[in-house]
Each structure stands twice: as structure tokens, then as C-alpha cells.
Amino acid sequence: MTARYIDERSGTGYPLTDPLRWRSESGAPLSVSPLPGITRADVDTGRRSLWRYRAALPVDIPAPVSLGEGCTPLIDGSWDGVPVSFKAEWSAPTGSFKDRGTSVMISLLAQHGVTEVIEDSSGNGGSSVSAYCAAAGIRARILAPESTSPAKILQSRAYGAEVQLVPGDREATAAEALRQSAHTYYASHNWHPFFLQGVKTLAYEIWEDLGWHAPDNVVTVAGAGSTVLGCDLGFSELLAAGEIDRLPRLLVAQPANCAPLHASFRAGTDAPVPCDTAPTIAEGAAIQRPVRLPEVLRAIRRSDGDMAAVPEAEIEDAVRRLAAKGLYTEPTSATAAAAIGVFAARGAIRPGERTVVVLTGSGLKAAGAMARIVTPGSAA
Numbered sequence: 019m020t021a022r023y024i025d026e027r028s029g030t031g032y033p034l035t036d037p038l039r040w041r042s043e044s045g046a047p048l049s050v051s052p053l054p055g056i057t058r059a060d061v062d063t064g065r066r067s068l069w070r071y072r073a074a075l076p077v078d079i080p081a082p083v084s085l086g087e088g089c090t091p092l093i094d095g096s097w098d099g100v101p102v103s104f105k106a107e108w109s110a111p112t113g114s115f116k117d118r119g120t121s122v123m124i125s126l127l128a129q130h131g132v133t134e135v136i137e138d139s140s141g142n143g144g145s146s147v148s149a150y151c152a153a154a155g156i157r158a159r160i161l162a163p164e165s166t167s168p169a170k171i172l173q174s175r176a177y178g179a180e181v182q183l184v185p186g187d188r189e190a191t192a193a194e195a196l197r198q199s200a201h202t203y204y205a206s207h208n209w210h211p212f213f214l215q216g217v218k219t220l221a222y223e224i225w226e227d228l229g230w231h232a233p234d235n236v237v238t239v240a241g242a243g244s245t246v247l248g249c250d251l252g253f254s255e256l257l258a259a260g261e262i263d264r265l266p267r268l269l270v271a272q273p274a275n276c277a278p279l280h281a282s283f284r285a286g287t288d289a290p291v292p293c294d295t296a297p298t299i300a301e302g303a304a305i306q307r308p309v310r311l312p313e314v315l316r317a318i319r320r321s322d323g324d325m326a327a328v329p330e331a332e333i334e335d336a337v338r339r340l341a342a343k344g345l346y347t348e349p350t351s352a353t354a355a356a357a358i359g360v361f362a363a364r365g366a367i368r369p370g371e372r373t374v375v376v377l378t379g380s381g382l383k384a385a386g387a388m389a390r391i392v393t394p395g396s397a398a
Contacts, residue, residue: 055255122216141170221252243314
């Protein structure tokens, strides 16, 4: 069957020959219909980037916009007595896992002649889109909350993007981006289905890192949930291709101060449920209304996974503990590590299992928060 865009909520499909479509006619997010996956023989081992898995993409992109994203280190270690391997996604070109999705999304848009885009972001997505637009010769306007870390704003501006700071929270920024999308193409990492096609290479890469085997567990943090959906896509394709015999459990952390996915997961529903929110140092996960909430929850449950909500003090402690291991991660990333002990205590991580922990972004991206955590009393 020919691949197509699909609105999973209504079952409506759209042809991939409409490359600039980023949501359905009803306003729902789109994904790409299930793909058959690839085998190890299809991996282009001569490429040292995520484009070694280009055969897994639903369309051919002969001239990708690449800055060397992918092929990030997998570092063996332990946490609370649990053997784990840390996937260091901060070594990506702009310092976060977002480069996987952005490379594929911007490559598609450049291939179809897009010359200007807007993106809304709490930081990492914006700096990633800015970089790849610079590489592609595409003008970028980045909308970000006023509270966004200055280092992330500086990074976007350094790449030549126009940055517009929006009063209010992350939701206000998203609403403004949607308003402006009436006039400029909306290259949203939360909405565009080809962003997820790029993030799914994380699953393929972990599989290759582990000698063509799937881990038992993948621990990650979720705001909008793109790492969850990317891992679900990639490992599901590997299962369909017969390269693995089961899906790894997806164990997903959110900051307790902003945990709408966790609230719905615990309530046993795929619908949003009321939950209190407050500011969090894990700014990358501070998304009160995830666009793909039902899809993220189904992916977690499909894998027999679990969720945890992590208090601020435990996130800060995880930042310090990771740094003590030589792993300088921003608080959003550290939220995943902080949940390892919770999952192990519940039996979601079992003795003798292989567990990969995705560290999504660099501590260099959140200099102010890192200073406050590492040096108590600092005014930085």
C-alpha cells in the first residue's frame, strides 16, 4: 500500500504528494501511514548521520539538508543501582535531539521550494529549525515565550533567524504561531508529520548501537511527546520488518509541575483531564496541552510502558548527579534520569534488562537554570 498522511482520529487520509500539508481538514495532527520498516542490509553504513536510515523514510529525499545529526554516543553507566546506557542526544549539531526531526522536515520543505517558515518553540526546537533553515537558505521566524532561556534565543539569532518573544506561557506562543501561519508556512516540530519521521531514526540507531537488538526499556522525558512517538514508530517498523521480536517498554517522565500526559495516563483515558500546573525548570517539557496527547498515550500503553511525574527537587538533584558523571544535561533531559529509580521500584525496569535513557539536550542550552542548580544562591 502506498504511504499517505493519515488523521488517526478520523481515519481520513491524504496523499504524500501534498507535501505542504501539516494537519488534517478537521484541524487534527497527521502522521504517516504504517511503513514496512527496513532491515540491517538497508542501512547505508557509509553515511555517518541519521541519513544512513534514509531507506526507512516514506519519500525519497536525494539532497538532504544535513549538519551531521544522528550517530550520537551510547554511554554505559548506572543509576540507583540500575545498569543503564545513556543516549547522549546533546551531541547533535544544535545540542538537542530535535535535530533529527528538523533535518528531515526542512529537507522535505526545501525539496518543495519553501522559502520562509515560522516555528513556535520553548527553545530547542527553535534553535534547531533556525540552524537547518540557515543551511537550506530558508528564512525563519521563531516565536518563543518571553521566559525562554537566553542561550536558546541567542542561538536562534546567531543562525540568522528572526526571533519574536511572546508574552505569556508556551500555549500563548503556540496560539500566536497558528495565527501567523495564515501567511507563512508553519514548520512546527509538534505538528509536522515528517518531523516524527526524523525522530524515529533514534529507534533505528539504538537498535544498531545494541548490535541489531532492541533494548528492554527506553526511558525518556515528554513535553509534546515526540521522542515517545518517534521511538514507537521506529521500533514498530523494526518489528514489522522482523528485525526485533518485541517492542521495548516506553517509560516516560514528566515534571510534576506540568504533567498533563501523566494525569491522563493515570486516569486510564486518552483524553485530557484537569491537572494543576506551575512553572518548572524543565522548560522543554512545559506543554500544558500536547497536540498529540491521545497518540502519545496509546504509544506508551502499546509498549506496556509506564509514566512518572518528577518533583522539581528531584530534577535538580538529577542534574547534579548527571554532571558528577560527566554528563552535562539541561533540566528537561535530567527529568528522565530522575525517574529511573521510580520505574525500577515499581518493577517496570527489571533485573538483568537492558535500559536506554535518552538525554535530550545539553546543559549549555540552559545556563541560567544550570547556575542556580549547581551553585545555590547564584543570581545567574
